[in-house]
Amino acid sequence: MLNYQLDKTFAALADPTRRAIVERLVQGPATVTQLAKPLPMSLPAAMLHLKVLEDSGLVTSEKVGRVRTCRIDPLVLTSAEKWVAERRQMWERSLDQLGAYLDQSKTEDQA
Amino acid sequence: MLNYQLDKTFAALADPTRRAIVERLVQGPATVTQLAKPLPMSLPAAMLHLKVLEDSGLVTSEKVGRVRTCRIDPLVLTSAEKWVAERRQMWERSLDQLGAYLDQSKTEDQA
Numbered sequence: 063m064l065n066y067q068l069d070k071t072f073a074a075l076a077d078p079t080r081r082a083i084v085e086r087l088v089q090g091p092a093t094v095t096q097l098a099k100p101l102p103m104s105l106p107a108a109m110l111h112l113k114v115l116e117d118s119g120l121v122t123s124e125k126v127g128r129v130r131t132c133r134i135d136p137l138v139l140t141s142a143e144k145w146v147a148e149r150r151q152m153w154e155r156s157l158d159q160l161g162a163y164l165d166q167s168k169t170e171d172q173a
Numbered sequence: 174m175l176n177y178q179l180d181k182t183f184a185a186l187a188d189p190t191r192r193a194i195v196e197r198l199v200q201g202p203a204t205v206t207q208l209a210k211p212l213p214m215s216l217p218a219a220m221l222h223l224k225v226l227e228d229s230g231l232v233t234s235e236k237v238g239r240v241r242t243c244r245i246d247p248l249v250l251t252s253a254e255k256w257v258a259e260r261r262q263m264w265e266r267s268l269d270q271l272g273a274y275l276d277q278s279k280t281e282d283q284a
Contacts, residue, residue: 065189065192066189068186068187068189068192069187069188069189070187071187072183072184072186072187073183073184073187075179075183075256075257076179076180076181076182076183076184076187077180078176078177078179078180081176081179081256084260085260085263088260088261088263088264088267089263089264089267090267090271134264136261136264136265139257139260139261139264140261142257143254143257143258143261145186145192146186146250146253146254146257147254147258149195149196149199149250150199150247150250150251150254152196152199152200153199153200153245153247153250154247156199156200156201160201
């Protein structure tokens, strides 16, 4: 995934309201009204957060008649997960290598 | 992990320079000078990014003599990974449930 897309994805996730919207949408599609209802803010304020989520690609929406339905894009969610998971794995590997090096040094000291 | 901590972690990751610093630190500890050297910016600019990473908890640092050494905090990295992974899993479960429901409807239609 391109760098600027990851910028937008992580920035979109850096807000509790937007994470709450993501939490709702991973359970299935929802209309804008359904998404805004449980949020402690006005509809226009909720829609601004939805716009950030749509700009990031995490959320897509489709209007049928007067109803706009939102969905999560699992690929964008997965790409953010993958970036973090790979870095965590790199950290674990570097720790393993350090461990192996220390074990070897110890064996050499005892020899 | 508390909401405001996740805010800070995702906000810290929403920048290519800060992700480059994380990429370097998952390979092992590094001094501020070592971290700043490959970055296309001044040392003070690099240090501002490091400050954001330290404020988020993703990076810790320790000064010995005149040298400040930075390390990744794997727990903070893991908590961000966990948040995204759990939401991706919730999305997969909701898709499985929809699939099961559609299969059942099909069987009922054919009965």
